[in-house]
Amino acid sequence: MTLSQLRTFALVARLGSLRAAARELGISEPAVSAALAALRTDLGDALVVRSGGGIALTPGGRALAAYAQEIVGLVDQSRREVTRAQREGEELRILATPAFAEHAAGRLLQAYARRHPGPAAKVVVDTADDAGALLRERAYDIALGTRPARSSTPLHTMPFLRYRRVLVAAPNHPLTAVAPARVPVRALAQRWFSGPSAGGPVEEQRWFAGLPAVPDVVQLDSEAAALAAVRAGEGLMLAVVHVIRRELATGGLVQLAFPGTPLVGMWWASTLAPGRVPAAADSLLRFAGSAEATEAMMSVEGPRGLVRRGTQVHVALWSSRGAVAPSSDREV
Known part of the structure; x- marks a missing residue:
């Protein structure tokens, strides 16, 4: 052998x-x-x-x-x-799901870097369907956004950020003038937009599975692109509330009444069991659950996330001074 x-x-x-x-x-x-x-x-x-x-x-x-x-x-x-x-350095390898990477990863990593300067971080954005196997094979040190399935190899998993999604449309969309009781049936006949991980988290899978009919969902490269299509009046979207709260408050987007919404989901951090991962991975997992991290991720200031381009994104490092530094052709 x-x-x-x-x-x-x-x-x-x-x-x-x-x-x-x-x-x-x-x-x-x-x-x-x-x-x-x-x-x-x-x-x-x-x-x-x-x-x-x-x-x-x-x-x-x-x-x-x-x-x-x-x-x-x-x-x-x-x-x-x-x-x-040999090179007297360390690189923390992070796997992030698309929605978490886009909406919160940038602020989490920036806050962590201020508190724990030193290690470089390489973030790969992917759907993470096999996150547990990738952690066990040590392809990554930590997975953010998903909760791997249970396995014989123990994993350290922790929920760290609860989020809500609501169904939204542009103010001029025909559904905004429909009586709330009639919205659900008509909404299912409309085009819906999403980012690259529609129905990915288990909470969203269950929600879609419980619908009386499956809407026509168009997956785009990012949720930002999906929101742009919704703003243009092209369809509907289940959007993360803390991302669009300003637009909801100013009328730039309209929340539609739909059963089961707000849909509550959870982002998770996962590593191998403590003692079997680099100290930086265990430190990031514990930091993600702190009040400081939650405040940073929910803030309206700073780089919200990591922009997805193609099937995977390698995002650059944070420096020894703790500043998040973008790579030459990627945005943080």
């Missing part, structure tokens, strides 16, 4: 496909099959079997998958720690 074989198997287990694992590793599919064959011979277990149009793990394969992810993650973490020690 080799590290290369375990790395290959861990990817196959996570992605559910030999082809996807080969593409991720930059090797051929036969090479992936050969690595699995070697593990089968070594362990005396089939590990994976064909199931429908894909593959499924055997009980032995499921047991190995947990260990493989842990071992590969520890090796990669060890290499990074050695590299960090």
